[in-house]
Amino acid sequence: MAQEEQDPQDPQDEQEPQEERLCQRCNAVIPAERVEALPDTEVCIACSTAIGGEFKLAVIPDSIGKSTSMKKNYGVFSLQKTRKRIWPVKPKPPQPNPDA
Secondary structure (H helix, E strand, O other): OOOOOOOOOOHHHHOOOOOOOEOOOOOOEOOHHHHHHOOOOOOOHHHHHHHOOOEEEEEEEEEOOOOOOOOOOEEEEEEEEEEOOOOOOOOOOOOOOOOO
């Protein structure tokens, strides 16, 4: 009897149902494609566009000169990524109907 070995790259194994994730700002469902592309995302595409992205990025120059040298040699840069604070969107109160 030969045992069948499962190929680790079998497409049937990769299609596990993912849990729906809600946007932290508007409570809409975040599309599965966005969650797949950005696993640590917390907002939907519309909210990300409205707030200018989820993260604040800063480029920091790192000095590669000797520690005792006064000369600053910035040949290397690092990227600092910090998550922006996300405030929930307040729903607009219903407007009274002037015709009533």
